Amino acid sequence: MTLTQKIISKKAGKPVKEGEIVIVEVDSCFLQDGTGPLAIKRLKELEIEKISPPKRSVVFIDHSSPSPNLSLSNDHKLLRDFAGENNIILSDIGEGVCHQRMAEDFVKPGDIVIGSDSHTCTGGGLGAFATGMGSTDLAVILAIKKTYLKVCEAILVEITGKFSKGVYAKDLILYLIGKIKADGASYKALEFKGKELDIEERLTISNMAIECGAKAGLFPSDEKTREFLKKRGREDDYLPFKPDNDAEYIEKIRIETPSLVPYISLPHSVDNVVPVSEKEGLKIDQVFIGTCTNGRISDLRIAASILKGKKAKTRLLVCPASRNIYLSAMKEGVIKALVEAGAVILPPGCGPCVGIHQGVLADGEICLSTANRNFKGRMGNPNSEIYLCSPATAAASALYGKITDPREIL
Amino acid sequence: MKISGYSHKFGDDVSTDIIIPGRFFHLRSNLVELAKHLMEDAKQGFIDKIKRGDFIVGGKNFGCGSSREHAPTIIKMAGIKAVLAKSFARIFFRNAINLGLLVIECDTDGIEDGDYLTIDGDGFIENKRTGKRIEFVSLSPFMKKILEDGGLVEYVKKHKGI
Numbered sequence: 001m002t003l004t005q006k007i008i009s010k011k012a013g014k015p016v017k018e019g020e021i022v023i024v025e026v027d028s029c030f031l032q033d034g035t036g037p038l039a040i041k042r043l044k045e046l047e048i049e050k051i052s053p054p055k056r057s058v059v060f061i062d063h064s065s066p067s068p069n070l071s072l073s074n075d076h077k078l079l080r081d082f083a084g085e086n087n088i089i090l091s092d093i094g095e096g097v098c099h100q101r102m103a104e105d106f107v108k109p110g111d112i113v114i115g116s117d118s119h120t121c122t123g124g125g126l127g128a129f130a131t132g133m134g135s136t137d138l139a140v141i142l143a144i145k146k147t148y149l150k151v152c153e154a155i156l157v158e159i160t161g162k163f164s165k166g167v168y169a170k171d172l173i174l175y176l177i178g179k180i181k182a183d184g185a186s187y188k189a190l191e192f193k194g195k196e197l198d199i200e201e202r203l204t205i206s207n208m209a210i211e212c213g214a215k216a217g218l219f220p221s222d223e224k225t226r227e228f229l230k231k232r233g234r235e236d237d238y239l240p241f242k243p244d245n246d247a248e249y250i251e252k253i254r255i256e257t258p259s260l261v262p263y264i265s266l267p268h269s270v271d272n273v274v275p276v277s278e279k280e281g282l283k284i285d286q287v288f289i290g291t292c293t294n295g296r297i298s299d300l301r302i303a304a305s306i307l308k309g310k311k312a313k314t315r316l317l318v319c320p321a322s323r324n325i326y327l328s329a330m331k332e333g334v335i336k337a338l339v340e341a342g343a344v345i346l347p348p349g350c351g352p353c354v355g356i357h358q359g360v361l362a363d364g365e366i367c368l369s370t371a372n373r374n375f376k377g378r379m380g381n382p383n384s385e386i387y388l389c390s391p392a393t394a395a396a397s398a399l400y401g402k403i404t405d406p407r408e409i410l
Numbered sequence: 411m412k413i414s415g416y417s418h419k420f421g422d423d424v425s426t427d428i429i430i431p432g433r434f435f436h437l438r439s440n441l442v443e444l445a446k447h448l449m450e451d452a453k454q455g456f457i458d459k460i461k462r463g464d465f466i467v468g469g470k471n472f473g474c475g476s477s478r479e480h481a482p483t484i485i486k487m488a489g490i491k492a493v494l495a496k497s498f499a500r501i502f503f504r505n506a507i508n509l510g511l512l513v514i515e516c517d518t519d520g521i522e523d524g525d526y527l528t529i530d531g532d533g534f535i536e537n538k539r540t541g542k543r544i545e546f547v548s549l550s551p552f553m554k555k556i557l558e559d560g561g562l563v564e565y566v567k568k569h570k571g572i
């Protein structure tokens with residue numbers, strides 16, 4: 001069985017086959033402030049007297065936090081009240097992006113995790129079957145703990161070797177999306193094999209599984225997963241999970257990391273990927289380092305190591321993905337180095353990623369971002385352009401005010 | 411079941427950011443106002459061009475991107491009776507069914523903007539302009555039931571669970 005089948009079988013209490021629709025109990029679920037209010041509306045429509053949500057249910061206020069306007073403030077209040085009334089954990093402004101917070105404190109290997117956000121697949125980096133759904137699905141899960149799942153086929157992605165200098169997990173996932181395209185894994189799971197990758201790298205890769213249409217992007221859990229959980233004080237949550245040796249995959253892809261180079265995704269679709277060297281010299285207006293894809297401590301460290309003691313030539317926005325990351329970055333002097341280089345540090349959360357606030361682009365402007373999406377209008381202005389890359393490429397480019405291959409300065 | 415209406419044609423990879431951009435999220439608790447901005451980054455003034463019962467026709471990977479259920483919600487509120495596409499992004503497809511909005515995966519290459527289409531529940535679509543029939547595969551029985559009940563909320567109420 002594939003890892004996907006194994007996890008779903010365990011929850012369904014019987015061996016499952018691809019294509020089958022099963023009803024499963026959800027281990028962990030969450031709402032965020034973009035899609036949460038609609039879930040609460042749907043929950044009311046269900047007319048259920050007492051809801052019985054999964055034990056690890058969380059409400060996040062991260063997409064527009066702190067609130068930029070009156071109507072979003074009212075949405076936030078609705079969510080806070082809902083969490084309070086129903087004894088649901090609240091992760092309020094400044095605590096961080098839902099997917100990072102879920103990985104830090106809530107996702108367990110082998111779990112079924114459902115969030116009302118498409119990048120819920122991030123949790124696959126810890127060996128969970130984690131997938132995004134809509135507000136109605138979340139309303140039903142909060143009401144009765146259950147959901148329906150179609151058991152999907154899986155594509156195996158085998159990752160071998162070590163990255164060359166200046167090349168990172170983000171480059172790998174951009175390369176893969178460029179290769180199989182935006183719908184290359186539609187209705188399927190991506191199962192990764194890559195023992196050498198550390199957890200932050202796995203989370204970056206799993207995070208972007210949805211950008212090629214995948215339902216989930218999972219890594220087996222192993223000693224590195226255990227170490228990560230231990231550092232978060234929850235070693236007991238560790239369980240080893242891996243696919244069977246004879247698991248059947250509908251496709252197998254091999255990626256040899258030493259052969260990868262820094263990549264960049266061009267507007268307006270994520271699968272429009274070319275090596276950074278092909279776009280070198282393009283002038284940019286704003287650089288954004290952060291998000292659930294690349295706002296982790298290793299990302300901020302890389303950016304700081306490139307920018308330390310120098311000055312950025314663009315507007316530079318940096319948004320740690322969580323408060324924990326922010327604190328580590330402060331202790332390590334990473335924040336100081338970035339601020340001295342001209343960075344504006346934004347409160348942990350989604351920042352400008354989804355175009356609500358904090359860094360909306362002007363007409364004709366170009367932003368180089370470490371996020372996961374560059375759709376037209378994504379950062380708030382349909383007449384602007386977004387390019388996606390690794391934190392190293394972003395920092396190197398900020399330094400010169402134009403797109404720069406980070407290998408030249410590392 | 412037979413339903414007829416005019417087509418509004420779009421291309422490949424129509425994302426939920428195109429269907430309803432994040433910059434209108436301050437309106438998301440006011441769905442009527444939000445619906446006024448439906449697909450406006452793809453077609454200016456689109457909402458005024460829709461007549462009740464029309465269809466949205468896309469290419470491949472329709473509804474990709476964010477899980478925002480506001481996208482299919484306002485499509486339905488605008489009076490669109492079905493969305494046809496060569497393929498759908500998974501979350502959008504599921505959200506649409508959960509809301510009781512008909513979504514059909516079929517070959518949309520031969521459909522143009524303004525074509526008059528008749529969808530026959532038996533698994534084909536007729537295009538009046540070309541006289542051609544386009545076949546499609548029906549939904550799984552479980553999904554069909556949710557759709558027939560008017561969406562997942564109604565389904566759960568009726569069956570006291572899933």
Ligand code: SF4
Nearest residue numbers: 097291292350353354
């Ligand atoms: S950081 Fe961006 S992609 Fe991640 S959850 Fe927030 S809005 Fe979505």
